Amino acid sequence: MIQQAKERIVIIGFGPVAASLVEGLLPGAAAGTIELTVVSSEKHLAYNRVLLAELAIGSTRAEHLGMVDETRLLAAGVILRMGRTVKRVDRSRRHVLFEDAAPLGYDRLVFATGARPTIPPLNGLNFDPHADAQLPQGVLALRTIEDAENLNGVLQGSGRVLVLGGGILGIEAALAMAESGHHPVLIHHGPAPLGRVVDADGGKLLIRNLRDAGVEVISEARATGIQKDETAFTGLITQTHGVIEGAALVLSTGVRARTELASSCGLGVNRGIKTNEHLAADTEHRIFAIGDCAEVAGQAPMGLLAPGWAQAGWLAQYMLNTPAPGPADPTLHDPIDLAPPALESSDVLMLKGQGIELTAGGNISDGLWDESGSQVTVYADPAAGKYLKMVSQAGVLTGFLAMGLPRTSAELVLSYERGSSLPADRSTLLRLDDPGTLEPVSAPGPDDQLCRCSGATHGQVAHAVESGCTTVAEVGTACRAGTGCGGCRAVIEEMLKMPVPA
Template identity: 30%
Template sequence: MKREKLVIVGNGMATTRLVEELVARRYEGDITILGDEDHPAYNRILLSAVLEGTHPIDALTLRQPDWYAAQGIDLRLGSRVLEIERELRDVMLVDGQKIVFDKLVLATGAIPTLPPIRGLIQLDGSLHPKVHAFRSLADTQRLLDAMEELSVESRPVRAVVVGGGLLGLQVARALSVRGVETEVVEGTEHLLSQQVDRKGGTVLKRHLKKLGTEVYTGARAIRLTDEGLKLDTGYTLDADLIVLTAGGRPSTALARGAGLTVRRGLVVGEHLQSVDDDNIFAIGDCAEFEGRVTGFVPPAWEQATLLAAHLSGEDVKYEGSRSVARLRATGLDVAVLGDPEHTEGDIVEVTNPIIGTHRKLVVDGNVIVAGTLIGDLSRIGLITQLFDRRTILSDTEPGELLMAERPDGDSSTLLPDEAEVCACAGVNAGRIRSCRTFEEAKEKTRATTGCGGCASVVRELIEAAHVPV
């Protein structure tokens, strides 16, 4: 019997999860992965941790090439796809090689978009030497190299981060920790404006200012000159480094070229298949389902798991993903559930700008439908669980969930088994306690392999569960 040929374009976090799930289900087909980067797949969420200096680059690798070889998977790094030929059922690489497929998965992710700032691009089409994107391992290494070169000069290194979203705050925090004099420019009226309200943005701004980071909101960078980065407010910011973190869009050029329906992303149906071709699928940032693209890792992992089940013959349907976004930066804790700025419902909130906390729940019919937590995530597991299960609360519970600070001596070992510990991978405390070591928990549950924010809780749960009697 002929074995099915499955080709996956893209070698990021979504592809890694897809392949792991296919292996676990004993998928009976030949798998080829085409990744245009020269590196094995790595955890993009932790790039800011590498920039900050808390993680070595090697720690980001998800699976080594020998793992793929052991599974009989053809992993091709540095392989860029030029086009998809749907009628011939093959993809062509830039070197002219053609690879035949029976089924094709596009996991091409998102690509950065350049803001409309004059002077970013030189006459030869390259970025100005001061300008750095921050999307890939290569971007991170280039920025680290530039920081090292500048550090030999007898003056502080100055950086401007363009964009005050999740990625911009991570980069700004990392640069500040490294001793770089950092400024943030955000065009909207407050930081993280797509996810939090003005009160939350104010708390975040105060946190950055404590690090010596100046924040300019309601201001747009318009031109890069020899004097610095000029804003539309008339200010010019002196900068040795300019890091672009504002804006990204689904990578859909291959899908468009193949004549597939693309709006914001490649439009997919209930099996994550293209609405034009049942043998072509999409997962992660490049996929659009019911008018929505995700942009975060947990939904991409959920899509990968469901697609692996479908390809393995299981009867499953995709109905959309919950949205839980986490900001990974040392000492700066942010979690956003759903879309708190655009979801209708009653608002329950508590803000303490002095200690840097802001908590907000949107409640509809006594059910948490969205929320924001800044500065204290001690109850994120419980709140996420209630949000995810659409638990009906009493009239007083939403306020009670937000009121108490985490008391001294409070321990994650008191968490019930059903409490969610890792929001990225959807892992509860019971599954963590069933593992004997940190590495076993990481391998079997994938906890800590997303944003990494749950690492300390995972260690504490395992140590407490396996204390010698």
């Protein structure tokens, strides 16, 4: 009896999306039909980058960020080659090449190389968009466990930390440091942080709230370089504010897809590795790309866990059920009987921490008196830290910004994502946050999203609870809810307290 050879699947990269793909392929590895190898330049197994700020301030430990069970992977036969850098991919021989190791053969290859931090073109920094920058001591991007540990060392010495960038990650890092008693400085080039989602009045309130939370905010800054002494970073040089002194600089200025390996072996790249709607980067469907490094069907990488995990789940099922092309089979292997993975992802943004509650979605650029056909409603109570702007077309919400109004925010998120009509009298929404009333908030349906990191719905979490899950961790194992930023943990805990139907 001739034993069928195992299919060799190699995954380059081992972040959260690659971990999800490995999990999906475990049945094939355990059954002996797949020889699954994971190669990563990092020495750590897949971990949750969302929680790096918590590691930096010392509120969690590195081992608590892990997203895979190494013992379980090894028991299933998964080969882990950690701390190994791939030099090149030889597509003609189907080899992954290393500087100091024998070539690794593959039948199918998956790029899950993720994204690297965008390094701004500042004097004193190594600006190369296609390579990992060698940053001076004291300058980091909070993208790896090593970055977080280095920042923790600065914070232990009570050093002043500068955060360059006014996006959600920079704000959350600054808030985490402020919450632990440090004195971060958030520096950005626009009139207000989160400039793409806040308007002028909302931005002013956000700045005030950040300062009240212990974050110094420097707006309209034009950084030009860094200042160093003989050993490390000492300050950020700006055109507008002179030298802003600090013991460390955290760069939070965006990310760029890692496409160099794919480009060097002849694959198409743009904002990411170019794939078709079925995630294939070549015409034979031997090579795939998923997650932050993939430009799927012309759509730029989303930078979110939910679509990456959806891609990983789809690709695992496809690989388990569709064999790789044979050695001399040039024909296309188009999975025409399998719908492509869904690319939809909500653009709702949520910021919570240190007494700040901000939720936004869609486009709020229309003004009160613009002749755009939109209805614009604004409510402001700066003394109470409350602000609300809603933009609608034909009664349907197209954009909103809510600050200090958590129950109203929850209602607007549901309305925005469902595409349902707003009440004719918009002011009735404000009653939801009136402490003197008990206006009910619309109950989420089973298809409404609960976890914004994983995309898990209220129905999926309810099913996990009904199936016997008794902890947030068990729910996370069942449907991934609560395994990202942790913002939905409180809701999951409440659902766990509810009686399970008999």
